[in-house]
Amino acid sequence: QVQLVQSGAEVKKPGASVKVSCKASGYIFTDYYMHWVRQAPGQGLEWMGWINPNTGGTNYAQSFQGRVTMTRDTSISTAYMELGSLRSDDTAVYYCARARFGSGTWVMDVWGKGTTVTVSS
Amino acid sequence: EIVLTQSPGTLSLSPGERATLSCRASQIVTSSFLAWYQQKPGQAPRLLIYGASIRATGIPDRFSGSGSGADFTLTISRLEPEDFAVYYCQQYGAFGPGTKVDFK
Numbered sequence: 001q002v003q004l005v006q007s008g009a010e011v012k013k014p015g016a017s018v019k020v021s022c023k024a025s026g027y028i029f030t031d032y033y034m035h036w037v038r039q040a041p042g043q044g045l046e047w048m049g050w051i052n053p054n055t056g057g058t059n060y061a062q063s064f065q066g067r068v069t070m071t072r073d074t075s076i077s078t079a080y081m082e083l084g085s086l087r088s089d090d091t092a093v094y095y096c097a098r099a100r101f102g103s104g105t106w107v108m109d110v111w112g113k114g115t116t117v118t119v120s121s
Numbered sequence: 122e123i124v125l126t127q128s129p130g131t132l133s134l135s136p137g138e139r140a141t142l143s144c145r146a147s148q149i150v151t152s153s154f155l156a157w158y159q160q161k162p163g164q165a166p167r168l169l170i171y172g173a174s175i176r177a178t179g180i181p182d183r184f185s186g187s188g189s190g191a192d193f194t195l196t197i198s199r200l201e202p203e204d205f206a207v208y209y210c211q212q213y214g215a216f217g218p219g220t221k222v223d224f225k
Contacts, residue, residue, distance in 0.1 A: 037166075037216075044209065044216055044217070044218050044219050045158075045160075045166065045209055045211075045216040045219075046216070047214040047215070047216065061214055095165055095166070097165075097166075103153060103172075104171070105154075106154050106156070106211070106212075106213050106214070107154075107156055107168065107171040107172075108156075108158075108166075108168060108211075109168045109171075109177060109178075111165035111166055111167070112165065113164075113165055114165055
């Protein structure tokens with residue numbers, strides 16, 4: 001079945017970087033965008049950006065420009081999201097979610113279970 | 122930049138009742154890209170509706186979406202116990218703040 005399996009929880013200090021992985025299975029990895037969405041404790045959903053696994057092209061939300069890098073390794077069907085210069089308000093659950101190309105670009109139909117990132121000194 | 126507003130913030134209802142959730146955009150948006158998600162505590166969001174009115178795979182027909190322009194609605198015709206959750210609308214990279222449907 002289609003699955004997105006994310007890496008485990010992370011605890012980081014302010015100013016550090018974190019890299020979260022998302023391994024896809026059950027479908028052709030390069031046929032779908034991979035979005036990253038985060039959710040701070042008790043808050044709503046915040047879109048961070050997407051990567052096109054086929055080309056490596058990215059589209060980042062303005063609020064994360066310069067701090068986020070999304071990459072992929074097609075040989076292992078895995079997408080990565082790296083967030084740098086971490087602050088305490090980056091403490092959140094980070095989700096990956098796939099969306100098909102074309103009219104479905106923004107339709108996130110399968111989600112990972114989330115990776116908790118805690119930023120604390 | 123599109124801003125989505127959802128109302129009400131919380132909807133207190135009983136099983137069997139009808140739920141009507143609203144999503145309003147700050148400008149006219151493309152219906153094709155309006156989606157609704159359900160999220161239960163401790164779980165990832167789940168896609169319910171896309172293209173404003175198309176149910177995602179496996180979504181029961183008690184869920185329906187409608188609307189166009191800047192105003193969209195998610196309706197749950199008869200609430201089941203498993204429907205009590207938070208619902209988010211989404212257009213492109215913008216999510217609404219969510220509507221919580223809880224037990225009256």
